[in-house]
Amino acid sequence: MSIAAPLASLRDEAQAVARRAHVPFSGRPAAAALLLADGAWVPGVRVESAAFSLTIPPALNAFSTAVAAERGDVVALAMSRPAGPTERAFWASGPAGVAPLEPAAEDVLVAGDESLPALGNALDPLLPGAPPATAPDGVQRARTVARRALVPASRFQVGCVLALPGGALVPGANVEPLLEADPTDWLRVLCAERCALGTACSYGLFEESESGSYEAGNASAALPGDGPALYLSCPHDPEGSPCGACRQLLVELLPDGVLWMDRAALGAPKRTSPSALLPGSFQGAALSKSVPSG
Numbered sequence: 001m002s003i004a005a006p007l008a009s010l011r012d013e014a015q016a017v018a019r020r021a022h023v024p025f026s027g028r029p030a031a032a033a034l035l036l037a038d039g040a041w042v043p044g045v046r047v048e049s050a051a052f053s054l055t056i057p058p059a060l061n062a063f064s065t066a067v068a069a070e071r072g073d074v075v076a077l078a079m080s081r082p083a084g085p086t087e088r089a090f091w092a093s094g095p096a097g098v099a100p101l102e103p104a105a106e107d108v109l110v111a112g113d114e115s116l117p118a119l120g121n122a123l124d125p126l127l128p129g130a131p132p133a134t135a136p137d138g139v140q141r142a143r144t145v146a147r148r149a150l151v152p153a154s155r156f157q158v159g160c161v162l163a164l165p166g167g168a169l170v171p172g173a174n175v176e177p178l179l180e181a182d183p184t185d186w187l188r189v190l191c192a193e194r195c196a197l198g199t200a201c202s203y204g205l206f207e208e209s210e211s212g213s214y215e216a217g218n219a220s221a222a223l224p225g226d227g228p229a230l231y232l233s234c235p236h237d238p239e240g241s242p243c244g245a246c247r248q249l250l251v252e253l254l255p256d257g258v259l260w261m262d263r264a265a266l267g268a269p270k271r272t273s274p275s276a277l278l279p280g281s282f283q284g285a286a287l288s289k290s291v292p293s294g
Contacts (some may be wrong), residue, residue, distance in 0.1 A: 003076075007108050009119035010035050010078040013043065014107075018080040020204045021045040022253070025052070025287055031202075032058035034066060035076035039120035042066045043202045049252060050284025054245050056190065059087060061198040063095070064175040064190045067150045068199065069125045072097040075111045082106040090188070095177030096152050125199050127161065127169035135260045135269045138163060138231035142262065146235050149173040149192070153183060158240070160232045162196040162254075168205050172196025193230065193246040197253050206253070228257040231269075238265035242277060250274040251281040 014033040021029035023046055030046040044062025048055045059077055066072060077083075077091060083106065091101040091109050101109035110116070127145075132138030138161055146159025153176050162170040172195035177188050190198070200206055230250070234240025241261055242250060250257070251274040259277070260269040275281070 003104065003110060003113075003116045006035060006039075006116040006119050007076060007078060007104065007110070010041060010076060011107065013041055013119070013122075014078045014080045017043040017045060017202065020201060020207070021058075022047045022201050024048060025050070025284065029080070030058050031080045032062050033078045034059070034062045034074050035078075035116065035119065036066070036071055036123065037073035037075050037117065039117035040071075040123045041119060041121075042069075042071070042123045042125075044198070045202045047198050047201050047249075047253075049249055050282050050287065051245075051248050054194075054248055056194060056198045057087075057188075059091070060175075060177070060188055060190060061202055063098075063177060064173075064195040065125050065199040065202060066123065067097075067175045068145065068148055068171045068173045068192075068195055069123055070148050071123065072150075074098045074101070076104075076116055077101055077109040079107045083109060090179070093179040093181055095179060095188070096150055098177070122203075125170065125203065127171050129169070131163050131167050131169065132161075132229075132231065135231070135271070138229065139233055139260055139262045139264075139269045141169070142231040142233035143235055143264075145171045145173055146192070146233050150175045150177070152176055152178055153186065153189075156234070156236060158192040158232070158234050160192040160196050160230055162200060163229045163231065164200070164205055165227060168200075170196045170200050170205065172199065191243055191246045193232065193242050194249050196230070197249055201253070228254055229260060230254065230257055231260045231262075233262035235262075238263065241272075244278075247274065247278040248281065251278050252283070 018031035172192040
């Protein structure tokens with residue numbers, strides 16, 4: 001199939017999912033849609049943080065979702081707004097595991113000039129099976145997800161599973177989309193926890209009602225299944241815990257969630273919470289709600 005029809009459909013999807021963007025500070029939704037080689041597509045939305053520099057860009061959000069789902073066969077990218085020069089340069093340089101994407105229009109990047117597959121369904125990023133019955137079960141699943149990490153620089157695998165009350169199991173893996181031209185450009189590295197949070201936003205999983213929602217303030221349970229829980233594993237670090245950036249996003253997006261951290265070498269998983277990991281966190285209450293988002 002020629003590229004025109006698939007790209008038009010991909011554009012439509014990027015525009016449609018923009019409403020799911022988490023933009024409490026700029027108020028300017030933005031989204032991206034990645035097309036995979038078999039026609040499946042992956043949404044990604046802008047996820048803002050009160051710590052502005054921790055904001056997750058739409059295309060990176062979509063890419064990290066694809067990696068955590070064990071897919072890297074990206075053939076096109078459509079955005080809900082024109083791609084800026086930095087975005088175009090990044091994808092043209094070919095992040096780890098992806099063929100270079102060149103502009104086909106101001107809001108579309110394509111790998112090569114060959115035909116594209118017809119647009120199919122959105123990629124299902126969720127893990128199969130029932131929610132973890134115990135914390136060790138959840139942590140074991142996170143260990144398995146860690147094998148999906150894209151870590152050419154650090155070689156440090158991290159995996160997590162975000163379990164939402166309706167039964168959705170969202171995988172997250174750390175993603176280092178490094179460029180061959182500059183393998184020390186780490187600005188777009190996304191940790192496993194933020195990967196899972198970004199996927200949940202992109203797929204509207206925080207918005208769903210009785211079938212699978214999480215609403216801030218309704219969950220303080222210690223047992224899996226009673227509220228949102230995030231299971232985290234750093235297989236090569238027996239005392240691994242979320243980095244500062246992830247702690248900030250967890251406080252903002254999963255304030256009442258329960259975290260279980262892998263402690264296989266030391267005993268049972270360790271239970272904690274975002275507020276315990278980042279006491280006195282910055283919430284940005286006094287920030288302008290109309291700052292430009294670029």
